[in-house]
Amino acid sequence: MSITETVGGVQDPPALSARARTVALLCLLTASFMELMDATVVNVALRTMQSDLGLSAAALQWIAAGYPLAYASGLVLGARLGDRYGRRRLFVVGLAAFGAASLACGLAADPASLVAFRFLQGLAAALMVPQVLTCIQVLYPPAQRGTAMGMFTSVIGLAAVAGPLLGGVITAGDWWGMSWRPIFLINVPIAVLAILAARAFLPESKAQVPAPIVVRSAVLLGAGLASLMVPITVGPEHGWPAWGFGCMALGVGLLAEFGRRQWTSARRGVEPMVPPAVFATRSF
Template sequence: MSTTLDTDLPAPVPAAAPPVPPDEAGAAPTASARARGPLPVGRARTIALLSLFLASTMELLDTTIVNVALPTIESGLRATDTQLQWMAAAYPLAFALALITGSRLGDLLGRKRVFVAGLVGFTATSAACGLAPTAEALVAFRAVQGVAAAAMIPQVLSSLQVMYRPHERARAMGMFTGLAGLSAVLGPVIGAVLTQADVAGLGWRAIFLVNVPFGLAAVAAALRWVPESVAERRPRIDLRGVVVLALGLLGVLYPLTLGRELGWPAWVYAAMAAGVAVLVLFGRAQWRAERAGREPLVATSLYRGRGFAAGSTMNALLFASMSSYFLCQTVYLQAGLGWSVLRAGLAGVPFALTTTVFAGVGVAVLAPRIGRRVLQIGALTWAAGAVLIGVAVHGADASTSLWAFLPGFVVAGAGFGLMVSPIGVFTLADVPVDKAGSASGLFSTTGQLAGATGVAAVGSLFFSVAQAHASSSPVEVFRPAVEASLAVLVGLMLVAALVARALPRHPLVTAEAAGVVADAD
């Protein structure tokens, strides 16, 4: 996700800056941004907003839309299990690696300029994904698509900050997060409908090609109506840090994903150890840069705050669980139970609907009343939902209907919703105001990286267990595999419930820090 729950749900929004006098166009830019030229008002601002929202919706849909089509892609491109994992992981990994750089490029070169460039790149790579001739090409195009999204998405929230007065931002941000929740519901469904409909014989390719006309419309609207703005203080772009971080993460994730297919040779473990060593050296370099007064790529001092460290850990557990859960579920329902792609896509609707409802209840009703316990209840509820799904899986066969899984999907969705919306508010509770923007970006990046790691690690476990039962019927092949992945999810949620105890008891100061409510005039 993105600055949103790049996987598919609302994410914390960056901090709103202190109010400043309105400019002559009638909108108030933030203290950290300077508009170039008059800002849009009235219908022009509405069209600009629609352009921004259309771009973010495409990005959110592409986070989840591919999962339901993976078995169809597997047969169409003769993809291996490892390639399927990379199709799911390449996008969030590339997105996370480039997110901070994308945000800083917008501050430096202009938010509109970078937004349009990212949107053009996203549209072009969507077409490339839809026309990919091989599984390897699709994985590569998905990675480039993630980089384009990382240039595009940070500019959405930054532009909203510029376009709206402080007291108007809460409504705009609420619309943004609400749209993210709706996209979570529609992603798997749209992917299933497009794949099943086989429009013009395109099959799964339509899930990517559908972005092209909408992307072109968003580009045309952005060029005309989205305002240009830059940061007051020009940031430094640490390209060397980006490269080192990318090498470290790839050193861990690539052999972790490939190891099962190769039989876990010794070089796989050596590569992972080298990747960990590079990440440790990267962390030390960032710490030294910050102590020397330079602007680091990752502000390691933020992790000295107990709340931010615990919240980031919990966020990582949350999204590692979510990303791997959806990958394993869609493969199990289609390859294991023989469900059609449409039926498997519609099976995700109960989870998404209850997530959307309980996300609102969690952040607006429960968090102010019971504090951090809402996150503990959410983690335990999702664990209970996973257990219910596991019970249904244990007794399922090819004739099993959706109703057998419905209680588990509903309970799991409620638990995820109770966690996903409030977690950012608690995480940013003890973050200094001047570092709120960096903290929000780092928080979102952590979730994206954890999602890619979850797909690599739990996906490897899932396919390894399935391979061990390859001589059985499809149901017997995938039943133990999905049960193993659900057991991991339960364990991660129990750990998350314990980690939540380190968060602030109540989000007393975080509504402003998370940008949820507008500054008072």
């Protein structure tokens, strides 16, 4: 079943049974829980990882920071890909990539591999998570969305608390003699079940007039953030070399160019990646 939104918003929910709608919602909530939990679950396991893999201080920081950096860089692009090519499709692709990256993290044999796979895990989450809120709107009529969104908010809060707790329990328990590795491997069967549920119960939906795919802006944002993060992460370990300050200057320049593109796009009537108007909002 496929749904295309009207220009004014999301169409009426598809004709699904209450059971199918509940399973689809649980699938979306599970993915959201898994994504946020993985942002914090490694924090209490870092010292164990360090002794097991011989991680440097910089590698420890990249394992913790690489995931949210990749996630933030790809989030808007992931949402627009879902609008254009189908939210269920991107959700399933993101779930599969997240499960594969989690498996790779759990089997990583050296620091470089673990850091790289954490980045990939963050990019996979950026494909998966943006689809959740719109899929909830597709599943439920306006009168019922408040309850579903309340459940989503509760799951997000629970995941933020559960991440460090589960990380400590799993690492201290040394499940099957695998030390820290099950904190990643546990995602694999969950992702498989969520994929099966999504394919069976989650309706497909697309935007009738999708926003443009802003690859250049996404690259500028990711490169700018990375250029700032690299020297901050490795600088103290190497005595703050001159290249680090050059890298930070490059990052500032890239982010400035990113901002310029957003303002230019908005003035031309083209939907930007990040609407400049949000920066005029005091609460933002």
